[in-house]
Amino acid sequence: MAPPVDGDVDEAEREIAHEQAFVDRVYRQLETSTRNAEALAREGHGRGTLGHDGGLVERDAMVFQAAKRIATLNAAHEGLVFGRLDLDETKVRADGPRYIGRIGLRDENRDSLLIDWRAPAAAVFYQATAADPQGVVRRRVLRCAGARVTAVEDDLLDPEADGAGDLPIVGEGALMAQLSRARDRTMHSIVATIQAEQDKAIRAPSKGVVTISGGPGTGKTVVALHRAAYLLYSDRRRYETGGVLVVGPSGVFMRYIERVLPSLGETAVALRSLGEVVDGVRSGRHDAPAVADVKGAARMAELMRRLSRQAVPGAPHEFSVFYRDDRLTLSGRDLNQLRRQLLSQGKRNRQLPRVASTLLDALWRQVTGERGRARGKDEFVDTMLGDRAFVEFALTWWPALDATHVLRWLRDEELLGRVGEGVLSPEDRALLTASWTGRDDRDWSVEDVALLDELRYLLGDAPEKPHEDDPLAHLVDENMPELTTITDREFSRGPASTTRTEDDGYAHVLVDEAQDLTPMQWRMVGRRGRMATWTIVGDPAQSSWPVPAHAARAREEALGDKPRHEFHLSTNYRNSKEVYDFAARYAERVGLHADLPQAVRSTGVGPEERDVDDLHDGVRKALSELSGAVEGTVAVVVPVERRAEVAGWLESWTEHADDTRGDARHEARIAVLTGLDTKGLEFDGILVVQPEEIERESATGRATLYVVYTRATQRMLTVTTTQSR
Numbered sequence: 001m002a003p004p005v006d007g008d009v010d011e012a013e014r015e016i017a018h019e020q021a022f023v024d025r026v027y028r029q030l031e032t033s034t035r036n037a038e039a040l041a042r043e044g045h046g047r048g049t050l051g052h053d054g055g056l057v058e059r060d061a062m063v064f065q066a067a068k069r070i071a072t073l074n075a076a077h078e079g080l081v082f083g084r085l086d087l088d089e090t091k092v093r094a095d096g097p098r099y100i101g102r103i104g105l106r107d108e109n110r111d112s113l114l115i116d117w118r119a120p121a122a123a124v125f126y127q128a129t130a131a132d133p134q135g136v137v138r139r140r141v142l143r144c145a146g147a148r149v150t151a152v153e154d155d156l157l158d159p160e161a162d163g164a165g166d167l168p169i170v171g172e173g174a175l176m177a178q179l180s181r182a183r184d185r186t187m188h189s190i191v192a193t194i195q196a197e198q199d200k201a202i203r204a205p206s207k208g209v210v211t212i213s214g215g216p217g218t219g220k221t222v223v224a225l226h227r228a229a230y231l232l233y234s235d236r237r238r239y240e241t242g243g244v245l246v247v248g249p250s251g252v253f254m255r256y257i258e259r260v261l262p263s264l265g266e267t268a269v270a271l272r273s274l275g276e277v278v279d280g281v282r283s284g285r286h287d288a289p290a291v292a293d294v295k296g297a298a299r300m301a302e303l304m305r306r307l308s309r310q311a312v313p314g315a316p317h318e319f320s321v322f323y324r325d326d327r328l329t330l331s332g333r334d335l336n337q338l339r340r341q342l343l344s345q346g347k348r349n350r351q352l353p354r355v356a357s358t359l360l361d362a363l364w365r366q367v368t369g370e371r372g373r374a375r376g377k378d379e380f381v382d383t384m385l386g387d388r389a390f391v392e393f394a395l396t397w398w399p400a401l402d403a404t405h406v407l408r409w410l411r412d413e414e415l416l417g418r419v420g421e422g423v424l425s426p427e428d429r430a431l432l433t434a435s436w437t438g439r440d441d442r443d444w445s446v447e448d449v450a451l452l453d454e455l456r457y458l459l460g461d462a463p464e465k466p467h468e469d470d471p472l473a474h475l476v477d478e479n480m481p482e483l484t485t486i487t488d489r490e491f492s493r494g495p496a497s498t499t500r501t502e503d504d505g506y507a508h509v510l511v512d513e514a515q516d517l518t519p520m521q522w523r524m525v526g527r528r529g530r531m532a533t534w535t536i537v538g539d540p541a542q543s544s545w546p547v548p549a550h551a552a553r554a555r556e557e558a559l560g561d562k563p564r565h566e567f568h569l570s571t572n573y574r575n576s577k578e579v580y581d582f583a584a585r586y587a588e589r590v591g592l593h594a595d596l597p598q599a600v601r602s603t604g605v606g607p608e609e610r611d612v613d614d615l616h617d618g619v620r621k622a623l624s625e626l627s628g629a630v631e632g633t634v635a636v637v638v639p640v641e642r643r644a645e646v647a648g649w650l651e652s653w654t655e656h657a658d659d660t661r662g663d664a665r666h667e668a669r670i671a672v673l674t675g676l677d678t679k680g681l682e683f684d685g686i687l688v689v690q691p692e693e694i695e696r697e698s699a700t701g702r703a704t705l706y707v708v709y710t711r712a713t714q715r716m717l718t719v720t721t722t723q724s725r
Contacts, residue, residue, distance in 0.1 A: 012152070012170045019142055020149045022099065023081050026114055027147045029105050030080065080147070081114060083125050084140040088161040092135035100125050118233035126199035133157040138167045195219075201567035202227045206235060208563035209534040215595040216583070216710035217574025220537045221512050221680055225257060227535050228269060228510055240268045242507025242532070247525055248273055249513040249679045251284045257680075270506075274517070275446035277524055278453045281404070286676065287445045289698030291435045294428045295447040296518025298550055301454055306419040308458040309343055311336070312399065313409055319359075319393045323383065325369025330362060335397065338362060347460030348401060355398040360384055400462035403455035404441070407448065411436050450520035457527060506532050513679050514538035518545055519554035526558025534559060541587065541594035542707045544676060546699040572597040574682050578606040579716050583709035590702045607709075607716040615689070616649060618719045622687055623650075627670060630714050632684035636672045637708045639693040646689060647672040675704040678711050686712035689719050 083100030104116035115122045128136040137158045143151040154169045201223050204210045210227065212220050228246065232239045248254050251273045258271055275283035286292060294300070311317075319330040330338070338358055342351040360381055367373060367380065384390045410416045416429055424432070435445070444452065509529035511517065515538040517525065536555075545551050572580055577599040587594035612618030619636070627634050638646045650672055671683075675694045688694070688708055695701040709716070 011168050015152050015168055015170050016149050019084070019140075019152060023142070023144065023147060023149055026081050026099075026101070026105060029107055029113055032108075033105065079144050081144065082142050083117070083122075084142065085125055085136055086138040086140070086167060088133075088135050088137050088158060088163075090162055116233065118230045123199065123203060126202075127196050128157055129196055133161075137161045137164050138169070140170075195571070197567075197569055197571070198223045198226075201569070202230050204565050204567065206231055206533055208565060209536060209559055211564065211566045212535065212537045212569065213539060213566070213595070214569030215539055215572060215597040216542070216707070217572035217580065217599070217682075218569035218597050219573055220539070220569060221257065223569070224510055224512060224535050224537045228508065231508055231533070232268065239507045242505070244269045244508045244510065245506040245528055245532075246271045246510045247277060247512065249516055250677060251275065252673070252677050253512075253680045273446075274521055275449050277528070278449050278456065281444060281449055281452060283444050283446050283449055285443070285445050287435055287447045289700075291431045292445075292447045292518075293546060293699070294424070294431050295435075295445075295451060296520050296545065297547075298519035298554060299423050300451060300520050301523065303420055303423050304451060304454040305458060306423075307406060307409065308348060308455055309339075310409065310415070310419065311339060312397070312401070313412065313415065315397050315399075316393055319390075319397075321363070321384075321387065321390060323363075323367060323380065324375075326367055328363045328366045330359070334362065339398075342398070347458065349460045349462040352398065352400055352462060356385075356394050359390075359394055359397075401459050403452045403459060404444070406455050406459065407452055408436075408441065447518070447520075450518065450524040453524040453527070454520065505530050508533050508535070510535040510537070512537045513542070514555070515540050515543035515548075515551075516545055516679065517551060517555070519550050522551065522554035522558045526554075529558065530560075534562070539595055541592045541703060542679075543703055544679075544698070544700045570597050572599040573601070574713055575599050575710060576601055576603040576605070576712075576714060578603060579712050579714075580710065582607045582716070583706060586709055587706050590706075592703060592706055594706065603714060605715060607712075607718065609718045609720070611720055611722050613722055615719070615721050618721070619646065619649065619687070619689055620653060622717045622719050623670070626685045626687055626715060626717055630684035632669065632714075634670045634685040634687065635678060635681070635683040635711060636670065636687045636689060637675060637678055637694070637711075638672060638689045639697055640674050642689065642693070643672060643674055675701075675708050678708055682711055682713055684713050685715045685717075687717050687719065691718050691720065 079102060081099055081101045085098040085100070087094040087098065098121070099114050100117050100122045101114040102117065103114070104112070104119060105114040107113045117125070124134050124136055125139065128134045128139060137156070139155045139157060141153045142149055143153065152170050156164065156167070156169050158164060198219055201210065201212050204227070212224055212227075214220050225246070228244050232244065246254075246257075246269055248257065248271070254271050254273045254276075273284070275281075275285075287295060317332045318335065321328050342348075342354060342358060345351060345354065363384065364377055364380055410419075410432065413429070413433055416424075416433065420429055506528055509525065509532045511525060511534070514536045540548065543551075575583070580597075580599040584594070584596050587596070610618060610622060623634070623636060636646060636650065650670065673681075675697070686708065688705075691705055691708070694708065695705045698704070
């Protein structure tokens with residue numbers, strides 16, 4: 001683009017000053033609205049002093065609504081006003097320009113001052129094009145730093161409209177300006193630069209399942225997040241009450257996107273990585289690919305079903321007691337039959353109130369002596385419940401079980417072999433045993449989390465309060481301290497109260513990088529969305545799951561018969577043409593059958609491939625050059641086995657940084673990641689270390705390396721040792 005002449009600069013400054021005056025007015029109204037909401041909150045608190053229940057109800061309602069409004073207003077400060085529409089008033093009913101912002105505001109006369117970007121009146125801001133201007137003459141994007149307007153970018157959509165010749169046109173176009181700016185460590189809203197095909201997906205029908213597909217860099221993730229914000233705006237009662245769950249591939253990814261929805265004024269959303277979906281469990285550690293393939297397979301559901309029905313390891317295998325003239329005995333065979341009887345009536349933990357009665361009935365049937373029968377069953381029950389041995393037996397034979405406790409049973413190779421017969425091969429069992437051996441009791445992998453959820457569902461939740469029909473209910477607290485071990489006491493309480501039951505669910509579920517979910521993970525996420533609407537985002541060519549057909553079957557089971565709406569994004573906004581052409585050639589060479597979108601931006605600098613003799617020096621030199629060439633974030637992407645080594649190099653270089661530009665800039669903007677860690681992320685620069693090793697790491701290594709090659713927005717370097725070729 002040619003450098004601006006003085007006249008262009010003066011015109012831009014005049015337009016910025018003009019818009020600044022309006023933005024100042026909006027911020028003054030924002031402050032007024034905030035004061036009004038705070039006054040409403042104070043009034044609400046005052047209602048609680050009226051001395052009757054009605055006042056308390058009014059207080060709670062007023063304070064809740066005021067708090068929501070205050071939170072919305074506070075979240076809107078950054079980039080509050082971002083758009084302006086100048087309309088052809090011969091075609092569109094309008095009274096002056098229409099300003100678009102993160103929230104809607106009215107002035108002191110209740111006239112619209114700022115239109116919420118999700119409102120129907122704002123849709124044309126995204127949908128109008130030069131081919132179909134829809135009554136828009138000029139579309140302007142305001143770029144702001146806080147409340148200060150720093151630039152404006154215009155698109156003239158209808159040069160033939162009345163008055164079009166009198167409108168100044170400033171800047172290079174909002175979209176290209178957005179694409180060229182440096183990245184930081186978080187994703188930003190694209191609310192000002194949403195394109196027409198993206199807007200259609202954002203405003204799609206709320207019912208059923210919306211699928212957003214497209215190749216790398218097409219904006220799938222940020223479009224899906226804006227869709228979540230749009231749904232909350234369009235049907236707030238439903239989605240705020242039921243909740244919105246956003247599921248992403250990793251903690252790194254969730255931290256990357258966590259600012260987007262709050263910046264759009266939405267806070268009623270749960271953001272969870274796949275290792276955090278189950279309440280009370282957090283994991284960011286992945287198993288080795290071969291182990292992950294076993295744990296993610298659909299057949300693990302059958303393994304978990306069998307495991308949930310096993311006798312508790314270490315529990316008594318028989319029970320014997322004298323009563324009057326009789327010796328009463330429950331053999332191992334008897335107990336197995338009683339266990340099956342209880343399990344046939346429902347989930348294991350939900351049978352806790354029936355356990356004592358079931359055992360007592362079985363023992364009473366053995367009473368034959370005249371003295372025993374004469375006294376009757378009630379006296380027999382009272383005698384047994386007063387017998388320390390019987391109470392201890394009942395509590396230890398059928399304790400409340402936690403999923404984490406039960407999954408640990410599989411560390412016993414004999415038990416794993418028994419429940420895995422016909423389900424797992426010997427090689428599968430060996431992989432599972434190795435993955436759990438020597439691990440801390442709370443050191444679960446991301447892949448384990450779906451197994452825990454399966455068990456949690458199969459076991460059911462223990463009753464929070466003793467059931468009135470449970471003969472042991474009044475004895476549990478009294479006897480537990482002396483009768484059981486610390487571990488037994490911990491798990492006899494059942495799952496933590498924070499765990500969601502299988503009957504709980506969200507109103508909307510958004511799944512990003514959906515192509516990576518294993519069948520077991522689809523089962524886990526599906527439980528949280530039985531009654532939900534869905535947004536599913538993905539690109540099959542980027543899949544890290546080796547058997548897509550199995551995952552597709554599990555996905556369909558999770559979604560059921562909900563209506564489907566499919567949207568495909570075709571333009572790559574992230575990568576420069578030079579970077580994406582490199583990635584596309586790789587995908588075609590290795591047969592990935594990738595969706596290849598059209599890249600719209602060129603930097604004139606293509607990726608560089610380097611062969612080096614010394615990897616340490618080669619990486620250091622390449623990183624120094626790359627971090628000096630780009631202003632934003634840089635990722636050093638390495639094979640899993642080299643991550644600790646290369647991270648150590650970076651730490652050492654930072655500690656001994658000199659005053660040269662390269663070493664001095666090894667700061668927080670540089671991250672060392674594995675290929676899977678880069679899912680969904682983007683960086684100004686990418687340094688790929690030993691790409692052949694990344695490709696060989698797993699059965700889907702080629703797809704992973706393709707993902708890595710599509711993360712850079714500006715520059716990419718690869719470094720390979722000569723001997724590894």
